[in-house]
Amino acid sequence: MTVSLDNSKAVYQGIKDAGIRYISALPETWLVYLLQLAERDPEMTLVEVAREEEAIGVAAGAYFAGTPNLLLMQNHGFLAAINGIVSLAMLYRLPLCMLIAHRGHFGEPYPWHTQGGIVTEGVLRALNIPFDYARDPLKVGKQIREAHTLSLSSLSPVALLLTRDLMED
């Protein structure tokens, strides 16, 4: 299994086409090419945090300033960020567009990813966060645009789960 460069490019193009110019992220294997593309893009600012909950604050600051932005993280990072999501974004009615690598689900060979993968969808539902699965490189751009649009109009967190079908060759 290798991370798909072509599909990472499709995701990145979707991010650009959605007007995003600021990304807060914590690196993870499926996101490697995406983060490299962001680093090399003079039109994009990339902030790499030490722990994903920080990115919720960083995204709030960028939003206050009116900069279209999103977050890139693994699902375990999403789990680590929940208090920020609830007690900053939801409490203050701030939009949050999260692209989440959905590790630990069907096809996952690594045991350490599995518990987080199994609970991710249930946690999103419990938090009432609208989410969708991105599986098709031809559709992911539209999904990113729509996730970003919904986060801004609803003033709430929205998640797009990047699946194995999309992120691995």
Place this chain on the structure above:
Amino acid sequence: MKRAKCIEAMYAELQDKLVVTIMGACAQELYDLGHRPNFFYLEHAMGLASSIGLGLAMNVPDEKVIVLDGDGSVLMNLGTLATLARYRPKNLIHIIFDNGSLLSTGGFPSHTAGEITDIAAIARGAGCPHVADVSTMYEFLDAVGDAFERDDFSVIVAGVEAVGPDHYGMDFKLPENAFEFERYVRSVKRET
């Protein structure tokens, strides 16, 4: 030195700055001096005030951003000091009031009580370029003056007494604070 006196002494300077405070006593003490649309009070999500400050400072580079933080909040997000050092926003001043206490949640001693943990040393070790460690009003105002003059990221760790206000309450809802702050930030960004 009391935190309320520190905030009062610098209040005039905060009139036109983007200010993010942590929850509880710190937020109330600023609010009691007079609310302004450029003040955002983070009444929960402990540890994220400085992260909000980073996102603001990077995206409104022509405005000074002041974060009023505390030892309890910083201890909940120590990684922020390393992230701030890495991106080093020149327009950010991170003031950490260290009262050695989780004052707003019962007054239990924090890890900085009894000088066990040294937040200024942690900030320096994280790579923050200008860290002042102060415990008197004279030193505090000197450090604040330097930070406002300096075109670089500054951290001020201010040792203060573990005392807070005798009342809590603000006459707006939390989302209202966010909406007003957002409108203010975007208006000053448009002007520059």
